[in-house]
Amino acid sequence: MAVSDRNTDWRKKLREEIKGKERTEIERVKMPELEPAERIKSQRLEVNTGLTEEMALREAKRCMDCVNPTCMEGCPVGIDIPGFIKNIERRAFGEAAAVLKQTSALPAVCGRVCPQEKQCEAKCFYIQKLKKEPVAIGYLERFAADYERESGQVFLPEVAVSTGIRVAAIGSGPSGLSFAGDMVKLGYDVTVFEALHEIGGVLKYGIPEFRLPNKVVDVEVDNLRKMGVKFVTNFIVGLTESIEELKAEGFQGFYVGSGAGLPRFMNIPGENANGILSSNEYLTRVNLMGADQEEADTPVFRGKNVVVVGGGNTAMDSVRTAKRLGAERAIIVYRRSEAEMPARIEEVKHAKEEGCEFLTLTNPVEYVANEQGRVKQVKVQKMALGEPDESGRRSPVPVEGSEYLIDADVVVVAVGVSPNPIIPHSVSGLEVSRKGTIVVDENTMQSTIPGLYAGGDIVRGGATVILAMGDGRRAAFYMDKYLKNFKSDGMS
């Protein structure tokens, strides 16, 4: 596509306009955000308010338009990063969004929730060669996608001539949506099946409004709908109908993106007391069911002292949600030190600004309930860091005799998730790992059953939105080849 070709005249001209040296002297933009005191008043105020046009134009100038853009290697869906950024630099914001959509079904989402510091931005020329702060690729991606959405003039990628072949995406999270977006562009008749009553998976039930407004997700889903993707909610493949039944109805390809929705608990005494919830339950009640709002029927436990166990993004989302539900103290209890926390750096920073407390190198060992069965205290134990484990992180070792009690009337357990077993259990002959994940060919994402592909957390365990999206793209690429061969072999 011409818009993303480095050798077009306009891009040559842009590169010549400003000297490289001048570009590198521009300081990285700071994302404007609401003041902590203001933003904790509501679950529904987005913290990051987005770049202004002026900020985006200046930040876009920092990008060197490298001959060999290493940033792209860091992006799991392979976004043409300089291509979209240079379009911002020449004020062609709509075109920038169009470049994003060539490879990403959800740019406004990724710009907000990707851990860019570990992906594209980690591979930016600035940080790799100049030891300077990388170009704010994520902020710019969000800017372009938001600009397009707010302008109301949405660009829809071209859709190929219909192949007449029906394919199903199982699960409407980021992985399934990414798969659906690519397959519909290739001319397939795509249906997305979702168990819940809303489309979006973790983008709806998990990630809070203050980080990712639902309307942003809805607009991107709507774009897919306009391209021809069909969505079916309240349908659990494996229970409502089996894959065999869907096959009989004419579906020829299946992509399982059913996620890792099963919360883990620690199996410590008292963990089933009232007021102790998984982060999935806590976040679902608030984000999907709107329990923070007066008019919603779904209740949620509110507390004065809320303890959140864990150090990932889910833990950060939970502790910040607790603060917004009126907690006086919202405390992270994490068994390693802050350096090992898997959460995005920005979320940790935001949580601290909002007054959340961090008790690191600490682990709960028991819960104490009152006479009504409601949790009132957590017995915690101090931890020390030992030798690095297989993941390379130093493993925490309990310090004997260091136990003490802290008050808590709500506890949110965010210590990880396991793969949802419904699909793995419902398909005979499907190879499943010991951990319950679906086994796939690492390259093609095909499972042990031809025509059945899988990706995202159901394959990886708990991972990130963007990795799930990358899997969806790859599966679409290989499923397309498979279905076309299948057809030309005359087997269908």
Add this chain to the structure above:
Amino acid sequence: MNKILKKRYFSDRVVQMEVEAPLIARARKPGNFVIVRVGEKGERIPLTISEADTQRGSITLVVQKMGVSSTKLCELREGEYITDLVGPLGKATHIEKVGTVLACGGGVGVAPLLPIVQGFKAAGNRVVSVIAARNKDLVILEEEINRYSDEVIVMTDDGSYGRRGLVTEGMEEVIKREKIDMAVTIGPAIMMKFCSKLTEKYAIPTIASLNAIMVDGTGMCGACRVTVGGKTRFTCIDGPEFDAHQIDFDEMMSRLGGYKNIETEKMGHL
């Protein structure tokens, strides 16, 4: 989809609804449940499927007005739609020929008991059912239970119908009279607890179908967790039926009351 085809009042607080749901009607087995949501601000609540008609493409639910959501559901009229309906969920009842089955249901628990009674009867078992309610007006589905049982005993707390007394009294009489190979109990948690204690005394294998608080119903959240045999299990995917003698009923009852204050407050707004 999800149109209410027929609605019937068992009492002013207990409603039977036949709902259009062809796929669920075809896929469901005894023991399965659905999750429903009424209105855009509605809550997701679980309800066991009491009957299904594959010809009409419908399932039947029995709902008791308890809190905000069940009241909103009961107030929907024939021809109106349930906003969201998903299922069938949970593990199906394990049904085989065991000999004589004692089926015990209390209150609206008789509705989810019905498909299980049907299943055990169809598998060639002798089925004795004991159904109980506080009073005559609250006895439901007696005729249907009777159709699939070899014998039915009705118990009411106040003796206004059938025999006076608790469900356990009717059960014990049967247990003393003949050999029971298996028991099933569905009803309020306190009732299931005492049924379970009774059959434990006589060493009769017993299953109980639990009505935990749920959100998604697919294993995603753990709201419905319950301790069975010392281990935490999720009612929605590991259950809803468990070995009754292994269930920590006291913990379960405490968890059922977890949102009581908030619920009472919300009822006030209705």
